Amino acid sequence: MSQSILIPARESNDRANANPAAESVVALRDVHKSYGAQKVVDGISLTVNRGETLAVLGRSGTGKSVLLRLIIGLQKPDSGSIAIHGQETASLGLDQMNLLRVKMGFLFQQAALYDSLTVEQNISFPLERHTNMSKAERAGRVKELLASVGMESALDKMPSDISGGMKKRVGLARALALRPDILLLDEPTAGLDPITSGEIDELILKLQEENNMASIVVTHDLLSAKTIADRIALLDKGKVAIEGSFEDLAASKDEFVTEFFKRDS
Amino acid sequence: MQVKSSLQARESVLFVMQSASTANVSTLNRSLEWFGDLGTFSWNVIRASVTKPFEFREIVRQLDEIGSKSLPLVACAGAAVGAVLALESRHSLARFGATSMLPAAIVFSVIHEMGPVVTGLVVAGRVGAGIGAELGSMKVTEQIDAIEASAVNPFKLLAVTRILACIIALPLLTLAADFFGVLTGWVAATLVDPITLHRFVMKGFAGASFSDFLAPTFRTAVFGLIIGLVACFQGMRTEGGTEGVGRSTTSAVVLSSLFVILADVVLVKLILVLFP
Numbered sequence: 001m002s003q004s005i006l007i008p009a010r011e012s013n014d015r016a017n018a019n020p021a022a023e024s025v026v027a028l029r030d031v032h033k034s035y036g037a038q039k040v041v042d043g044i045s046l047t048v049n050r051g052e053t054l055a056v057l058g059r060s061g062t063g064k065s066v067l068l069r070l071i072i073g074l075q076k077p078d079s080g081s082i083a084i085h086g087q088e089t090a091s092l093g094l095d096q097m098n099l100l101r102v103k104m105g106f107l108f109q110q111a112a113l114y115d116s117l118t119v120e121q122n123i124s125f126p127l128e129r130h131t132n133m134s135k136a137e138r139a140g141r142v143k144e145l146l147a148s149v150g151m152e153s154a155l156d157k158m159p160s161d162i163s164g165g166m167k168k169r170v171g172l173a174r175a176l177a178l179r180p181d182i183l184l185l186d187e188p189t190a191g192l193d194p195i196t197s198g199e200i201d202e203l204i205l206k207l208q209e210e211n212n213m214a215s216i217v218v219t220h221d222l223l224s225a226k227t228i229a230d231r232i233a234l235l236d237k238g239k240v241a242i243e244g245s246f247e248d249l250a251a252s253k254d255e256f257v258t259e260f261f262k263r264d265s
Numbered sequence: 266m267q268v269k270s271s272l273q274a275r276e277s278v279l280f281v282m283q284s285a286s287t288a289n290v291s292t293l294n295r296s297l298e299w300f301g302d303l304g305t306f307s308w309n310v311i312r313a314s315v316t317k318p319f320e321f322r323e324i325v326r327q328l329d330e331i332g333s334k335s336l337p338l339v340a341c342a343g344a345a346v347g348a349v350l351a352l353e354s355r356h357s358l359a360r361f362g363a364t365s366m367l368p369a370a371i372v373f374s375v376i377h378e379m380g381p382v383v384t385g386l387v388v389a390g391r392v393g394a395g396i397g398a399e400l401g402s403m404k405v406t407e408q409i410d411a412i413e414a415s416a417v418n419p420f421k422l423l424a425v426t427r428i429l430a431c432i433i434a435l436p437l438l439t440l441a442a443d444f445f446g447v448l449t450g451w452v453a454a455t456l457v458d459p460i461t462l463h464r465f466v467m468k469g470f471a472g473a474s475f476s477d478f479l480a481p482t483f484r485t486a487v488f489g490l491i492i493g494l495v496a497c498f499q500g501m502r503t504e505g506g507t508e509g510v511g512r513s514t515t516s517a518v519v520l521s522s523l524f525v526i527l528a529d530v531v532l533v534k535l536i537l538v539l540f541p
Binding site for chain 2: 069072099101106113
């Protein structure tokens with residue numbers, strides 16, 4: 001058994017599953033998405049409840065990141081339905097979709113910080129546009145967010161002057177700026193060293209517990225998924241191969257699942 | 266034997282013709298697709314431009330980037346054109362014994378055609394490349410997606426602001442090009458045959474009316490629209506990483522320059538009809 005499997009999983013692993021009446025914040029039903037002849041998402045159905053963290057694992061090119069882009073409306077599904085807070089996104093206009101987007105925070109794989117803005121301006125960006133906060137209030141909120149991700153000293157720095165791990169932290173702070181109900185994280189620990197990855201995981205756990213958000217984390221990192229997720233969905237060829245707690249997946253005899261766990265360890 | 270080789274030759278010719286025809290259809294399809302995408306992009310830009318909130322601060326920032334920072338280059342280009350016109354025109358006019366017409370020739374050439382076109386092409390090069398590269402980089406690093414995910418309309422924030430700044434800046438930059446063109450035209454003229462600036466300007470503008478000045482200058486607002494629209498469109502549709510950014514930058518410059526030249530031909534004819 002790998003070292004990652006020996007690390008205790010999150011205590012609340014079965015919390016959401018144990019409560020079927022929990023409020024469903026994100027619900028995907030039979031979602032399909034193709035690019036030309038290539039089916040990237042092939043009939044995925046998933047739900048995420050308030051306060052729950054779902055980790056989406058899978059090989060490269062199995063549609064994990066596309067799933068997040070579909071949820072936040074950066075792309076439209078070919079068929080199937082996506083409901084956020086019970087509202088079907090397919091029927092929404094841009095303004096209505098933006099009202100939902102304000103309730104979502106998105107951490108992109110490479111953080112996607114705005115090159116031409118300082119760290120402070122990056123985090124202030126959504127606050128300026130979606131709140132009535134005064135300049136002083138915004139500055140206070142930015143400092144508070146940077147403190148929560150341990151980046152107070154980077155206030156005036158440009159994104160090009162900070163490391164990859166720091167960019168992820170700032171990106172996380174920006175994603176949390178509007179106190180979202182839903183947090184979408186695209187490979188938050190990709191390309192980071194194990195220590196920084198661990199720090200990012202701890203940070204996500206802390207922020208998740210403080211804010212009681214529904215989170216979907218796309219990752220290749222099994223250890224990270226085990227640390228932060230209540231539930232894991234393993235994708236294969238655009239479909240959900242298996243869904244359950246880390247222990248459920250680790251105990252599975254399915255060839256693909258055992259191969260994935262063995263390879264990752 | 267001869268019949269067989271004749272048949273082979275005919276088949277080869279047919280194959281070449283079919284290939285050429287397929288290539289032409291493919292190019293035509295791509296062109297039509299490009300214009301269709303540009304139409305959709307323009308519609309999104311128009312819709313974004315008439316809805317609140319208006320990004321005034323960003324427009325001012327873009328005016329500085331596009332207008333103020335292009336001023337030295339446009340001034341130099343205008344000055345060079347004025348000097349060259351003075352030197353070239355003197356020889357031509359001397360043949361007909363009409364060197365006294367030199368100030369008018371310089372002023373008319375600069376304000377009617379050279380000032381607006383040179384400004385359009387210089388800005389297409391500098392600003393087209395800048396916008397294409399900046400927006401292209403933002404696209405491939407998911408910054409444009411991040412703007413959209415933040416519930417902010419990227420067409421409004423990135424495209425409308427830049428296009429408006431181009432529309433406002435181009436006529437102002439043209440005035441600068443005209444000014445420096447006339448000034449260096451006078452310098453070049455007076456070095457050969459001394460004439461005071463006052464007399465040069467009086468002779469130059471003697472037969473000019475307000476419409477001579479107004480229509481060509483505001484023609485460049487259309488150039489600004491073309492440069493901003495094409496460069497933003499090429500930048501925001503970038504695909505394929507850093508190589509894609511290079512392609513977008515090049516195509517932004519090439520296409521905006523090409524459309525500026527084409528628009529110039531159409532607008533000159535239109536101005537001649539409307540302001541005879």
